[in-house]
Amino acid sequence: MENIPHLILTVVALVGLPAGYLMVCRAMRRRGIPDAPIVPFFLLFGTAGGWVLAYLLSPSGLAAICLLFLFIAAPLTLLIASILLARRSGRTPYHRFAMWAGFAYCGLLAVVAAGGLLFQ
Numbered sequence: 001m002e003n004i005p006h007l008i009l010t011v012v013a014l015v016g017l018p019a020g021y022l023m024v025c026r027a028m029r030r031r032g033i034p035d036a037p038i039v040p041f042f043l044l045f046g047t048a049g050g051w052v053l054a055y056l057l058s059p060s061g062l063a064a065i066c067l068l069f070l071f072i073a074a075p076l077t078l079l080i081a082s083i084l085l086a087r088r089s090g091r092t093p094y095h096r097f098a099m100w101a102g103f104a105y106c107g108l109l110a111v112v113a114a115g116g117l118l119f120q
Contacts, residue, residue: 009056012052013049013053013056017045017049017052018045018049021045025038028094033094034090036094037081037095037099040098040099043074043078043081044078047074047078050069050074054067071113075105075109078106082103082106
């Protein structure tokens with residue numbers, strides 16, 4: 001009975017998030033979004049999956065490696081993707097969502113890290 005939340009999170013990470021990503025890509029293709037932000041959405045969905053995976057693997061060395069990527073690689077790649085989207089003209093709501101979600105992840109991570117340093 002206590003493993004049910006872990007099973008649900010595993011299904012979310014392995015099925016739900018990839019399915020959600022494919023649904024967003026299909027919606028962008030159906031709507032004919034020019035130069036659709038496929039890579040930024042891949043990074044966003046992958047980051048969300050990384051957090052679920054880190055939680056499921058904790059405490060372990062693999063969870064620590066996941067967290068390392070989530071605190072270093074994810075914000076850098078999302079920040080670069082968001083800056084590239086911000087410099088683009090003719091953004092659609094999909095472009096704006098991916099851009100602001102990438103900026104929000106970086107900002108939220110900075111606030112959490114600063115809070116962790118201040119209140120330790």
